[in-house]
């Protein structure tokens with residue numbers, strides 16, 4: 001690992017699958033058109049916010065930025081991240097969680113992995129290793145991790161596992177690259193156990209959020225953990241802490257005069273399912 005931000009590889013690797021995530025196409029073109037409001041909301045983290053007390057949400061862009069930072073912190077806590085660790089962030093987006101760890105811990109070796117080289121280009125230019133830390137961004141697939149066995153203390157997957165082609169294969173890969181007793185921590189949208197058949201309806205690739213599989217409930221996660229030899233160290237339903245995200249997104253869309261029907265409908269659907277408790281936002285910690 002170098003102590004500079006490394007460039008994503010120029011040649012496409014055998015691991016690369018086609019990235020079909022319209023919401024990232026939308027964000028990247030808005031950033032290059034100089035849209036500062038969208039860049040300040042989603043230029044670092046592309047995930048929901050966490051408000052310790054949702055009633056205190058002020059829904060300003062600063063409030064949302066703080067809430068997205070807090071969500072990263074909550075996932076890091078589930079993995080017991082501390083100084084001197086080697087951490088892999090899978091599906092790292094624009095590198096926001098890597099940046100968060102870089103700014104809050106020292107003597108860290110940090111690796112961000114993403115399928116999408118365009119996102120990695122932004123991560124490489126915006127996230128700079130602080131003295132004492134090392135950062136590398138690498139192109140690759142979550143289900144075929146390009147790392148040796150037993151290389152990381154922690155593997156993170158913040159709000160991205162629903163895009164991966166196969167959760168079980170990702171768990172096997174995370175287990176393989178983790179050192180003994182290492183932690184995998186992730187956040188995900190879980191269907192309420194009684195509603196799983198309904199959630200087996202997957203979002204197709206042409207939807208604004210791309211292909212999403214929201215069919216893994218808490219029971220299925222426990223089965224997956226047992227099958228791949230992880231033990232479940234923690235599970236937290238933080239749905240209520242994330243709900244102000246939807247009000248913020250509506251406000252932002254109005255301010256921006258964004259009239260994308262698909263985006264609005266899909267976001268509204270996730271909001272309704274979350275408010276009905278049919279889908280819950282969880283943070284899970286799993287130990288090797």
Ligand SMILES: C[S@@+](CC[C@H](N)C(=O)[O-])C[C@H]1O[C@@H](n2cnc3c(N)ncnc32)[C@H](O)[C@@H]1O
Nearest residue numbers: 045046047091092093114115141142158160163
């Ligand atoms: C909702 S974004 C979350 C990004 C980031 N974790 C964050 O919290 O800001 C989902 C991310 O998963 C990445 N992704 C989707 N499928 C992937 C795969 N098979 N392997 C690696 N990354 C993947 C996407 O490119 C995107 O960056």
